[in-house]
Amino acid sequence: xxxxxxxxxxxxxxxxxxxxxxxxxxxxxxxxxxxxxxxxxxxxxxxxxxxxxxxxxxxxxxxxxxxxxxxxxxxxxxxxxxxxxxxxxxxxxxxxxxxxxxxxxxxxxxxxxxxxxxxxxxxxxxxxxxxxxxxxxxxxxxxxxxxxxxxxxxxxxxxxxxxxxxxxxxxxxxxxxxxxxxxxxxxxxxxxxxxxxxxxxxxxxxxxxxx
Numbered sequence: 001x002x003x004x005x006x007x008x009x010x011x012x013x014x015x016x017x018x019x020x021x022x023x024x025x026x027x028x029x030x031x032x033x034x035x036x037x038x039x040x041x042x043x044x045x046x047x048x049x050x051x052x053x054x055x056x057x058x059x060x061x062x063x064x065x066x067x068x069x070x071x072x073x074x075x076x077x078x079x080x081x082x083x084x085x086x087x088x089x090x091x092x093x094x095x096x097x098x099x100x101x102x103x104x105x106x107x108x109x110x111x112x113x114x115x116x117x118x119x120x121x122x123x124x125x126x127x128x129x130x131x132x133x134x135x136x137x138x139x140x141x142x143x144x145x146x147x148x149x150x151x152x153x154x155x156x157x158x159x160x161x162x163x164x165x166x167x168x169x170x171x172x173x174x175x176x177x178x179x180x181x182x183x184x185x186x187x188x189x190x191x192x193x194x195x196x197x198x199x200x201x202x203x204x205x206x207x208x209x210x211x
Contacts, residue, residue, distance in 0.1 A: 001058070001059050001195060002056065002057070002058060002059075002117065002120070002121045002124070002192060002195045002196075003016065003055075003056075003057040003058075003059050003195070003199070004054065004055075004056060004057075004121070004124075004125070004195065004196055004199035004200065005054070005055050005057060005199070006052050006053070006054055006055070007049060007050075007051070007052040007053055007055070008052055010055070013059075013063075015063040015064060016057060016059055016063060016064065016065055018041075018043075019064040019065040019107070020055070020057060020065040020068050020105070021041075021042075021043035021044060021045050022041075022042050022043060022044075022065075023065050023068075023105055023106075023107045023108070024036075024043070024044035024045075024068075024103060024105050025038045025042055025043060025044035026107075026108060027105050027106065027108075028044055028103075028105070029044060032139075047077075048070070048072060048077065048078075048079060048102065049070070051072060051076060051077065053070045053071055053072045054070070054071040054072075054125065055068055055069070055070055055071075056068060056069050056070075056071065056118060056121035056122055056124075056125060057121075058110070058114050058117050058118060058121070060107075060110075064107070065107055066106075066107050066110040066111070066114050067104075067105060067106045067107060067110055067114040067115070067117070067118050068103065068104075068105050068118070069101055069102070069103060069104045069105070069118055069121070069122060070101070070102050070103040071099045071100065071101055071122075071125060071134070072099060072100050072102075073096065073099050073100075074093050074094050074095060074098045074099060074100055074135065075094055075095070075096060078093075078100040078135075079100065079102050079137065080093060080100055080135055080136070080137060080168065081093070081094075084137050084166075084168060086157075086159065087137065087156065087157035087158070087159060087166070087167070087168035088156060088157060088168060089156070089157055091156070093135050095132075097130070097131045097132040097133070098131070098132060098133045098134070098135055099125075099126075099129075099131055099133075099134055099135075100134070100135050100136055101122060101134045101135070101136040101171075102136055102137070104118065104136075104138070104142070106118075113184075113185050113186055115145055115149065116149055116181060116184035116185035116186075117185040117187060119149055119151055119181045119184070119185075120178065120181035120182050120184075120185045120187060120189075120192055121192070122134065122171075122181075123151075123173060123174075123177050123178035123181045124178060124192045124193065124195075124196050125196075126173025126174075126177075126178075127173060127174070127175055127178050128193075128196045128197075128200065131173050132172070132173060133170050133171060133172055133173060134170070134171045134173065135168070135169070135170050135171075136153075136168075136169060136171075137166055137167070137168050137169075138153075138166070138167055138169060139165070139166050139167075140162065140163050140164070140165045140166075141163070143167075149181065149184050150180055150184065151171065151177055151180070151181060153169025153170055153171045154169065154170045154171075154172075155167050155168070155169050156168045156169065156170055178192070
């Protein structure tokens with residue numbers, strides 16, 4: 001099932017939290033060899049996890065993490081602004097209806113539909129909060145995934161070549177995309193709405209954040 005949890009909520013789901021940060025370490029440090037910080041618990045966690053972000057998490061039947069992504073409003077600190085400004089070619093993204101998405105992670109051995117389920121979760125966040133777009137940096141391996149799922153970003157800038165390339169992308173949110181991702185994941189769009197409303201209720205909602 002999809003969970004929509006803020007950083008402050010994670011304390012109530014310790015098994016889910018612990019396995020998410022551990023799986024992030026396995027993916028980004030061990031499998032992709034990124035230069036990320038891993039703490040003494042084996043967690044990959046950075047300063048943006050301290051900002052009370054919104055996590056979209058696929059929770060497995062045993063309560064463990066199957067996959068996740070992290071969202072932050074662009075009105076505050078973001079990875080794009082702080083670390084990847086060169087990809088934006090001087091453009092600054094700071095708007096209440098544009099949120100940054102980072103740390104797309106899939107647990108080893110997770111079911112094949114988890115990528116689509118997470119993209120559905122992202123689309124649900126956009127529709128549920130009335131957002132216009134998501135922005136994020138992704139590596140070359142993700143290009144094929146986005147293409148297969150049918151929700152490709154507008155690429156704003158790229159550095160590097162081949163497997164080493166990283167790009168800055170902009171995704172448009174819409175109800176059409178939300179339903180398309182639901183079909184790709186084999187899930188009901190109404191179920192995704194129910195999961196979201198269980199987390200935030202109906203109507204206009206505001207994401208709490210630190211600072």
